[in-house]
Amino acid sequence: MAPQGSRAELEFGGPLGAAALLLLLPATMFHLLLVARSGPARLLGPPPYLPELEELWSPWALLLCLTWLGLQAALYLLPARKVAEGQELKDKSRLSYPINGRRGFHWLPPHPSSLHSQHCCHSMYGEVAGVALRKLKCLPNGSGQGFQALVLTALLVGLGVLAGLPLSALPEMLLPLAFAATLIAFIFSLLLYLKALVAPASALAPGGNSGNPIYDFFLGRELNPRICSFDFKYFCELRPGLIGWVLINLALLMQEAELRGSPSLAMWLVNGFQLLYVGDALWHEEAVLTTMDIIHDGFGFMLAFGDLAWVPFTYSLQAQFLLYHPEPLGLPLASVICLINAVGYYIFRGANSQKNAFRKNPSDPRVADLETISTATGRRLLVSGWWGMVRHPNYLGDLIMALAWSLPCGVSHLLPYFYLLYFTALLVHREARDEQQCLRKYGLAWHAYCRRVPYRIVPYIY
Numbered sequence: 001m002a003p004q005g006s007r008a009e010l011e012f013g014g015p016l017g018a019a020a021l022l023l024l025l026p027a028t029m030f031h032l033l034l035v036a037r038s039g040p041a042r043l044l045g046p047p048p049y050l051p052e053l054e055e056l057w058s059p060w061a062l063l064l065c066l067t068w069l070g071l072q073a074a075l076y077l078l079p080a081r082k083v084a085e086g087q088e089l090k091d092k093s094r095l096s097y098p099i100n101g102r103r104g105f106h107w108l109p110p111h112p113s114s115l116h117s118q119h120c121c122h123s124m125y126g127e128v129a130g131v132a133l134r135k136l137k138c139l140p141n142g143s144g145q146g147f148q149a150l151v152l153t154a155l156l157v158g159l160g161v162l163a164g165l166p167l168s169a170l171p172e173m174l175l176p177l178a179f180a181a182t183l184i185a186f187i188f189s190l191l192l193y194l195k196a197l198v199a200p201a202s203a204l205a206p207g208g209n210s211g212n213p214i215y216d217f218f219l220g221r222e223l224n225p226r227i228c229s230f231d232f233k234y235f236c237e238l239r240p241g242l243i244g245w246v247l248i249n250l251a252l253l254m255q256e257a258e259l260r261g262s263p264s265l266a267m268w269l270v271n272g273f274q275l276l277y278v279g280d281a282l283w284h285e286e287a288v289l290t291t292m293d294i295i296h297d298g299f300g301f302m303l304a305f306g307d308l309a310w311v312p313f314t315y316s317l318q319a320q321f322l323l324y325h326p327e328p329l330g331l332p333l334a335s336v337i338c339l340i341n342a343v344g345y346y347i348f349r350g351a352n353s354q355k356n357a358f359r360k361n362p363s364d365p366r367v368a369d370l371e372t373i374s375t376a377t378g379r380r381l382l383v384s385g386w387w388g389m390v391r392h393p394n395y396l397g398d399l400i401m402a403l404a405w406s407l408p409c410g411v412s413h414l415l416p417y418f419y420l421l422y423f424t425a426l427l428v429h430r431e432a433r434d435e436q437q438c439l440r441k442y443g444l445a446w447h448a449y450c451r452r453v454p455y456r457i458v459p460y461i462y
C-alpha cells in the first residue's frame, strides 16, 4: 500500500493552493475562450457573458473528444519501431516506451556510438504503418511513432475533409469541446487517484502523496500509471493534446479562409510556428523521458487537465484571436518575426539535444569536448556549451519562440500575449522547483555549477 503523509515539501501553496488551482485553471481557460471571440477581447476585464449550461454541454462534443482520444490511443498502440528505456526508478527498474526509430538526435551530427545506445533496443514489433507511409513517401526516414501519429492523423483528417467533414465548423464548437475535455480530465484524474491506492509504494511519485486528498488529486500520486505497457502520462503528454492543438489551429485557418477568402499572413505564421513546435516534440519524443514531468511529477489533475484541455484550448489562443480580430501584417515585419522564431528554436533545440545526448552517453563525441563538473552521484553536469551560458538555456529558447507566436497578432491587445505571460510564470516557477530538486540531488556540486553559471534563464538579467 502507498505510504501516507510523505515528508516531501508541499508545492503550489499546499492543499489550499491546489484547491484554488482546481477551480482557477478551468475558469481561466473558459475566460480566455470567451474573451477571444468577443469584440473588445479584454484579457483583464470580466468575461463578456457567463455561458448557460446548454452552451457548454453537448453530448456530440463529448463523443468527439472520446473518439479523438480513441483514435490517438489506437495510433499509440501501432507497432513501434523501437523501444526506449526511461530513467531509473526507485526500485532500480526502468520502464520501456514506444519511441522514434531515429538514429541519434537529428540536430547533432549522427555518430556510430548513438546507433548502439544502451537506452535503445530494436523492437520486436513490426513497423507496419511506418513502412507503408515511408513507401508512400509521406514519412521521412528517421521519423518515429509520435511523428507517425501526426502524419497519420493529418492523412485521416485530409481524407475526412475531402469526404465532406466540416472541419471549419470546429471553432464554433470550442466551448463545448473544452467543457467535455475538462470533464474527461476530472474523471480521468479521479480514476488515476483510485488506481494509485492499490499501487506499490515504489510506483509513487516523490510529491503528491501528502495524505491530503485534494492536494494529492491535483498533483498526482502515481509516477507512471500504466495498464500493461500503455503509459498514460507519456501518451497524454505527447499525443491527444499536442496534435489536437494543431488541428484546432488548422480549423481556425480554414474558417478564416471561408470568411475572408484566404487565410491571413499572421494566421499562416502562427500555424506554421506552432506546427513546427509540435512536429519537433513528436520527432524528438524520446527527449520527453528526461523532463521533470516524466521523472518527478505524479500524474494527477494538473498534468491530465494540462495535457488534455489546457494545451489544445489555450495554446491555440493566438489563432482564435486572429479569426475574430484580423491583423494586417507586412512582409518585412513577418520576416523579422520568422527570424525571432528561428533564433528561439535554434537555442531550444540545441540546448535540449545537447543535454539529451550527454545524458544518453556522456562520452558521445558530439558532447565529449564540453566541460563538465563531477557530482557525488556519479552523474556529471555540463558547464560549457548551451548549459554554460545559463542554467536553463532550453527555457530561454522556448520563451523567445513564445514571443514570436504572439507578435503576428499585433500590439493592440494583451490577449495574444497571454501565452507568453503564463509561460514566463510557469518556467520561472518550474526553474525554482528544478533548482530545489538539483540541490537535493547534487548538493555542493550544484552550488559550484551555480557559481560557474550564475544566470538562470536570461544571460546577465535573470
Ligand SMILES: NC(=O)C1=CN([C@@H]2O[C@H](COP(=O)(O)OP(=O)(O)OC[C@H]3O[C@@H](n4cnc5c(N)ncnc54)[C@H](OP(=O)(O)O)[C@@H]3O)[C@@H](O)[C@H]2O)C=CC1
Pocket (backbone or CB within 6 Å): 290, 291, 292, 293, 348, 352, 355, 358, 359, 379, 380, 381, 382, 383, 387, 391, 392, 394, 395, 398, 426, 430, 434, 437, 438
Ligand atoms: N510548452 C510548454 O508548455 C512547456 C515546455 N517545456 C519545455 O520542456 C523542456 C524540458 O523542460 P524541463 O523538464 O522543465 O527541464 P529540463 O529539460 O531543463 O531538465 C532539467 C534537468 O536537466 C538536468 N540538468 C540541469 N542542468 C544540467 C547540466 N548543466 N548538465 C546536465 N544536465 C543538467 C537535471 O536533471 P538530471 O541531472 O537528473 O538529468 C535537471 O533536473 C524545456 O525545453 C521547456 O522549455 C516545459 C514546460 C512547459
Ligand SMILES: CC(C)CCC[C@@H](C)[C@H]1CC=C2C3=C(CC[C@@]21C)[C@@]1(C)CC[C@H](O)C(C)(C)[C@@H]1CC3
Pocket (backbone or CB within 6 Å): 025, 237, 238, 277, 280, 281, 288, 291, 293, 302, 303, 305, 306, 307, 310, 311
Ligand atoms: C495547467 C497548468 C497551468 C500546468 C500544466 C502544464 C502543462 C501544460 C505542461 C507541463 C509540461 C509540459 C510540456 C509540454 C507541453 C505542456 C506541458 C504538458 C511539451 C510536451 C511541449 C513540447 C515540447 O517540445 C516538450 C519539451 C516535449 C514539452 C515537455 C513539457
